Amino acid sequence: MVADNRIVFGAEGNNFPRLKRFLSEVKQGVVPTTIWKHKDVGSTQKSTRELKEIFDGKKVFDYPKPVDLLRRIITIGSGDNDIVLDFFAGSGSTAHAVWEQNIDDGHHRRFILIQLPEPLDPKNEEQKNAIEFCGEELLSAITKERLRRAAKKIEDENPVFSGDTGFKVFKLDSSNIKAWDPMTKDLEGTIDEFAEYIKEDRSETDILHELLLKLGLDLSIKIQEKTIANKKVYNLGHGVLLVCLNRNISDNEIETLALDMIEWIKEDNPQTETTIVFRDSAFVDNVAKTNITEIFKQYGYNNIRSL
Numbered sequence: 349m350v351a352d353n354r355i356v357f358g359a360e361g362n363n364f365p366r367l368k369r370f371l372s373e374v375k376q377g378v379v380p381t382t383i384w385k386h387k388d389v390g391s392t393q394k395s396t397r398e399l400k401e402i403f404d405g406k407k408v409f410d411y412p413k414p415v416d417l418l419r420r421i422i423t424i425g426s427g428d429n430d431i432v433l434d435f436f437a438g439s440g441s442t443a444h445a446v447w448e449q450n451i452d453d454g455h456h457r458r459f460i461l462i463q464l465p466e467p468l469d470p471k472n473e474e475q476k477n478a479i480e481f482c483g484e485e486l487l488s489a490i491t492k493e494r495l496r497r498a499a500k501k502i503e504d505e506n507p508v509f510s511g512d513t514g515f516k517v518f519k520l521d522s523s524n525i526k527a528w529d530p531m532t533k534d535l536e537g538t539i540d541e542f543a544e545y546i547k548e549d550r551s552e553t554d555i556l557h558e559l560l561l562k563l564g565l566d567l568s569i570k571i572q573e574k575t576i577a578n579k580k581v582y583n584l585g586h587g588v589l590l591v592c593l594n595r596n597i598s599d600n601e602i603e604t605l606a607l608d609m610i611e612w613i614k615e616d617n618p619q620t621e622t623t624i625v626f627r628d629s630a631f632v633d634n635v636a637k638t639n640i641t642e643i644f645k646q647y648g649y650n651n652i653r654s655l
């Protein structure tokens with residue numbers, strides 16, 4: 349250590365010798381050791397066994413990573429409220445490890461796992477097992493099923509754990525809104541066709557999530573629904589976003605609808621400005637649309653949009 353210049357003898361050179369530590373070594377605790385032993389971070393044999401246990405003794409995936417290994421990496425690289433991202437989801441070990449580690453240190457880490465639409469091969473013995481378990485011929489079916497089973501196991505084993513073991517699954521798709529694509533020979537026809545410009549095969553949940561993305565809101569915020577004036581109304585993120593996607597809002601329903609929506613926002617008392625969204629084609633005419641906007645404005649809600 350003397351040869352390494354790692355020992356200091358004080359300013360005068362005659363003090364009790366002390367070990368010199370560099371800032372990089374002392375900040376945020378200790379530097380991780382370089383050698384990680386099986387007994388601490390598991391092995392492929394152990395993780396294969398663990399995954400088999402989750403899938404009732406059947407092997408469904410080759411070489412899953414050990415949960416303990418991922419937990420070690422997660423502890424080094426993340427803290428409370430962080431998001432752990434894994435582009436190679438596979439059997440979902442990373443999410444499982446995030447949950448387990450959260451139980452251990454009480455943090456609220458979240459995760460994003462990505463999986464290519466990789467097909468499963470029914471001729472391969474393990475993949476055949478996976479297809480039987482999941483009823484889908486895509487690798488992502490294993491990811492989802494493993495997480496459902498792992499969440500249940502975690503809840504059974506930790507009855508007092510109040511953390512979150514939920515997750516949402518999204519599939520990459522085109523926008524729910526039709527892209528403007530005029531038929532030059534029939535412009536009038538195109539305009540009629542685009543009067544309703546949300547794609548017919550999309551659900552209200554699809555549209556809500558596109559709104560969240562476009563408004564830059566968290567995809568995991570709470571979504572509540574209520575029937576107001578016989579219309580389904582969604583409240584996202586406790587009053588941050590209110591959405592009514594009903595196709596027909598008649599003039600005499602406007603006032604009740606608006607006032608009850610305002611009441612609901614007030615109950616939640618959001619800290620940011622509320623955005624309110626309707627389907628453009630829901631109103632009989634522009635007067636009806638202006639009327640509802642004016643009611644909201646009277647109560648201080650100026651951010652009304654139509655879709």
Ligand SMILES: C[S@@+](CC[C@H](N)C(=O)[O-])C[C@H]1O[C@@H](n2cnc3c(N)ncnc32)[C@H](O)[C@@H]1O
Binds near residue numbers: 435
């Ligand atoms: C070895 S597995 C990951 C195993 C995972 N850590 C576990 O414990 O289950 C690798 C994964 O990466 C995906 N993958 C392979 N090539 C990829 C690429 N170029 N881009 C994104 N994902 C890819 C595969 O579909 C597979 O799910």
